[in-house]
Amino acid sequence: MHNENTDNAKLLAPDGENSLDRHEKPSADDVVQHEKTKTNKKPKKRSQHKKEDRKDGKIVGSAKGIETMFRNAYRAELDLIALAAMKANIMISLNGFIVSALMISGGFIYASSPLFLAPATMFLFTSAASIYFALLAASPEMIGMHTGVINWFRDVIKRKATIGDFKAYVKPDNRFINGESNLLIYEDRVKLSKEDYWKLMRELLNDQEDVYAKMSDQLYWLGLMASKKFRMLRASYNIFRWGLILSVLVFIGIKSIMFLMPVTDDAIIHLRNMGISQFEDIYEPSAVQQLQDGRLLIVEDEPSRALSIVEFRQDGSLSEDASLDNRLLRSFHRKLNDLEGLAMSADGYVYAITSHSRTKKGKRKQEREQLLRFKIRGHDLIESDVYVGLTEQLKKSGVLENALKNSVNKNVSLQAINIEAFNFDKEGEKLLLGFREPLIDGKSMIVVVENTVGIFKRGEQPKFSEDVILLNLHGGGIRSLDYDPVLDVYLMVNEARGEDGKNHSQLWSWTGEIDEEPKRIELPSMISLKNVESIAPLVINGESRLLIVSDDGNVKKKRPAKYILLEYDQLSSE
Numbered sequence: 001m002h003n004e005n006t007d008n009a010k011l012l013a014p015d016g017e018n019s020l021d022r023h024e025k026p027s028a029d030d031v032v033q034h035e036k037t038k039t040n041k042k043p044k045k046r047s048q049h050k051k052e053d054r055k056d057g058k059i060v061g062s063a064k065g066i067e068t069m070f071r072n073a074y075r076a077e078l079d080l081i082a083l084a085a086m087k088a089n090i091m092i093s094l095n096g097f098i099v100s101a102l103m104i105s106g107g108f109i110y111a112s113s114p115l116f117l118a119p120a121t122m123f124l125f126t127s128a129a130s131i132y133f134a135l136l137a138a139s140p141e142m143i144g145m146h147t148g149v150i151n152w153f154r155d156v157i158k159r160k161a162t163i164g165d166f167k168a169y170v171k172p173d174n175r176f177i178n179g180e181s182n183l184l185i186y187e188d189r190v191k192l193s194k195e196d197y198w199k200l201m202r203e204l205l206n207d208q209e210d211v212y213a214k215m216s217d218q219l220y221w222l223g224l225m226a227s228k229k230f231r232m233l234r235a236s237y238n239i240f241r242w243g244l245i246l247s248v249l250v251f252i253g254i255k256s257i258m259f260l261m262p263v264t265d266d267a268i269i270h271l272r273n274m275g276i277s278q279f280e281d282i283y284e285p286s287a288v289q290q291l292q293d294g295r296l297l298i299v300e301d302e303p304s305r306a307l308s309i310v311e312f313r314q315d316g317s318l319s320e321d322a323s324l325d326n327r328l329l330r331s332f333h334r335k336l337n338d339l340e341g342l343a344m345s346a347d348g349y350v351y352a353i354t355s356h357s358r359t360k361k362g363k364r365k366q367e368r369e370q371l372l373r374f375k376i377r378g379h380d381l382i383e384s385d386v387y388v389g390l391t392e393q394l395k396k397s398g399v400l401e402n403a404l405k406n407s408v409n410k411n412v413s414l415q416a417i418n419i420e421a422f423n424f425d426k427e428g429e430k431l432l433l434g435f436r437e438p439l440i441d442g443k444s445m446i447v448v449v450e451n452t453v454g455i456f457k458r459g460e461q462p463k464f465s466e467d468v469i470l471l472n473l474h475g476g477g478i479r480s481l482d483y484d485p486v487l488d489v490y491l492m493v494n495e496a497r498g499e500d501g502k503n504h505s506q507l508w509s510w511t512g513e514i515d516e517e518p519k520r521i522e523l524p525s526m527i528s529l530k531n532v533e534s535i536a537p538l539v540i541n542g543e544s545r546l547l548i549v550s551d552d553g554n555v556k557k558k559r560p561a562k563y564i565l566l567e568y569d570q571l572s573s574e
Contacts, residue, residue, distance in 0.1 A: 070215055077222035084137060084229035084561070091134035091236050095127035102127070107520050115258070119251040126243025137232035145170050150444055168360075184218040215254075231312045276529060279560040280320045281306055283553030286420070287480070288536035289350060290341035291376060298549070299339035299352060301489055303367070306336035309379060312540055316565070324379040331381040332374075337367040341422025343431065349383075351431065351452070357418040364391075373456045385456045391417060393462045399447055403468040407441045414438070420533075421446075421481035421492065426512060434492070436477030444478045444494065445469040471518050473508060480534045483512075486544050486568060492518060493532050493548075505532035505550075507571075521571050529564060544568060 102124045107274070137144060152169035155161035161169065182188045183200055192200070204210055279285075284300045291297055295311045296318070306326045310318045329336070341353045352372045358364055366388055374384040393413065394400070400414055421434020431449040438445070448465035449455075453463055471478075476494035484491050492508040510518035533551040537544065546566045553561035 066212070067402075070219070072327050073219050074222070077219060077226060080226040081222065081229065084226060084233055087233055088134045088137040088229070088236070091233070091240070092131055092138070094390060095131045095134070095240065097126060098127040099131070105131070115254050116251065118254065119247045122250060123243060123247040128241060130240040130243070130401070133232045133236035133239065137229045137236060140228035140232065144331065180219070182214050185216050185221050204402070222368050276562050276564050277317065278562050279310075279318065279553070281305075281322050281560060282310075282320065282411075283555045283559070283561055285533055285549045285561050285563075286340045286551060287342040287352075287422070287534045288547055288549055290536060290538050291344070292348050294540065296536075296547070297342060297350065297376070298334075299342055301338050301340075301551075302336045302555075303335050306339050308477065318563070321379075328376070328379050328381060332384060334370075334386065335367045336370070337365065340420040341434075345424065345452075346428050349375055351422070351424075353422045353433075355418050355420060357437075362415075366503050371455070387455050387462075390462060393467050394447070395466070397464045399464050399466075399468055401468060403440050403470065409441055412438045412440055413483060418477070421478040423481050423483060423490075426453075426485075426488075427485050432481060432490075434478035434481040435465045435481055437479055437495075439475070440470055442472070442475050444473045444476070445470055446478070446481070467514060469514055471510065473518060474506065474520075476506065477502075479532070482534075482536055484537045484546075486537060491521075491537070491546075493535050495531070505529065507532075507535065507548075523566075529562060546571075 010044050097105060102120055106120065133367045148169040152161055152166055155165075156163070183192075183197065183204060189197065250274065262280075282298060282300065283305070284302060285298050286301055287299050289297045291309075295309050298308045298310060300306055300308070304323075307329050308320060308322075309328065310320050313319050336352075336354070338355045338357065339352055339356045343351045345351065350373070352370075352374075354370045356369045359368070368386055369391055371387040371390055372384070373386075375382050384416075394417075395414055400412065404412060416438045418435065418437040419433050420436040421432070423432055423434075424430065425432060425448075429452070431452045433447045435445040435447070446469035448467075448469070449462050450465055451460055454460035471492075472493065473494045474496040476496040478492055480492055481492040482491050483489075488511065489509040490512055492510060494506055494508070495503040496506055498504045507521040507523050508518040509521055510516070529548065529550050529552075531551045532548055534549050536547045536549075539545075539546050546568065547563060548566065549563040550561055553559055
């Protein structure tokens with residue numbers, strides 16, 4: 001009511017003065033005319049307000065619209081940075097796995113073919129470089145560090161800088177805009193003390209235009225961070241992409257050259273007769289078998305060192321690789337305990353047998369009662385089969401009863417079974433099992449397995465020859481049995497007690513005929529070689545040799561076993 005009266009009273013005089021100021025009471029006609037003027041007046045449109053705002057220099061847009069714009073811009077920049085961080089993490093993880101795998105497998109690659117180290121090394125450095133740029137993408141503040149280190153080192157040489165200036169070169173104290181800190185930017189904010197921070201924050205909150213300016217600067221800074229991250233990621237991806245392609249091309253090139261132009265090994269191995277030599281990491285060898293590629297497979301009693309592959313160096317010595325041997329051993333996926341014999345068939349299958357003996361406590365263990373057949377290519381196991389149950393089949397077959405028919409001592413049992421000699425006959429069809437124990441009337445026993453292939457290919461049970469071979473080896477059980485194609489005889493090793501009351505190793509030859517007795521071979525060198533476990537005929541560079549190994553090593557004392565490489569003319573029969 002008051003406002004209406006006031007409006008009615010505010011009638012303008014012709015000269016622009018208020019009629020009330022002139023102390024004149026308005027007439028009725030003046031009041032009516034004033035009301036018509038108020039009714040007919042149109043409100044200003046929003047666009048007209050905006051035009052006037054532009055003329056007056058006011059901020060365009062509502063506060064809500066500005067906040068929405070900043071919110072969306074922040075979200076977009078942070079999503080980009082998070083995406084870059086995720087991609088950097090993927091590249092670091094992927095290349096880290098590749099680097100680890102290549103470093104571990106480097107020895108295996110070298111052993112299979114040294115030429116393939118070229119693409120492997122190339123890919124190793126590719127992955128390492130890719131990791132470097134991915135790490136820079138994850139930490140873009142470190143991008144200029146290597147440049148700073150180089151500049152510092154150069155200036156130190158020129159005596160323009162000192163050691164104390166290193167930090168200033170590597171991490172220069174850069175402010176965002178004209179040396180002025182921005183509280184919204186992390187790198188600037190953490191450089192302030194708490195007092196300075198609160199002082200600048202109060203100043204910022206009291207100036208709305210400065211708030212928007214700082215937020216805009218922060219958006220720009222986030223954009224720079226995202227740009228740096230993606231630039232480093234691009235470098236990481238490019239290095240990985242082209243390095244991978246180049247490594248594959250080099251690998252294919254080497255493989256093609258090897259296929260089209262096979263490399264012949266002109267390196268001649270000079271076999272030497274230097275008396276007794278010593279292994280590097282083999283302590284208890286029990287059997288040796290030459291593989292088709294010329295390398296030697298050696299087995300030991302202990303499960304942790306059950307298999308070793310050695311090869312001749314150019315000087316004639318034996319080279320070992322424990323890491324590759326461990327890899328081969330793990331590929332069997334079973335415990336190989338007390339391996340004693342090795343043999344190889346014409347088709348490249350290696351046969352191995354454990355002793356089938358009981359433990360010191362008289363207990364049977366399946367891991368000590370295995371007959372194995374496998375193939376080795378390089379240091380890889382490509383096929384493997386196992387048969388258990390040989391002891392039971394020996395008991396069922398009546399083989400022992402046949403051997404005891406004409407014996408004086410009938411009190412012999414297979415509970416004392418110990419198989420240490422094992423090989424094919426000269427035709428390569430039947431397996432000969434040489435027993436160290438039991439002895440029958442002081443004679444060593446050989447049992448013939450007739451269906452070797454059928455055991456593994458057709459799942460047959462072992463079939464034993466009815467005739468058990470008994471050999472007089474001066475009271476010592478058989479420890480090694482090998483057919484020698486050069487001498488066309490079987491070579492056997494055992495231990496017998498000498499006149500001095502000590503056990504001495506003996507070497508025997510046997511024609512393979514049941515009614516013929518073995519002949520002792522004189523070998524002076526064996527006098528000083530104790531506990532001989534195996535003798536193996538070898539062919540190296542067309543030269544025939546005999547390798548004799550002894551089980552005289554000691555793991556605890558780090559004393560490897562010994563071996564001797566002999567020429568055939570060093571043998572002489574008694």
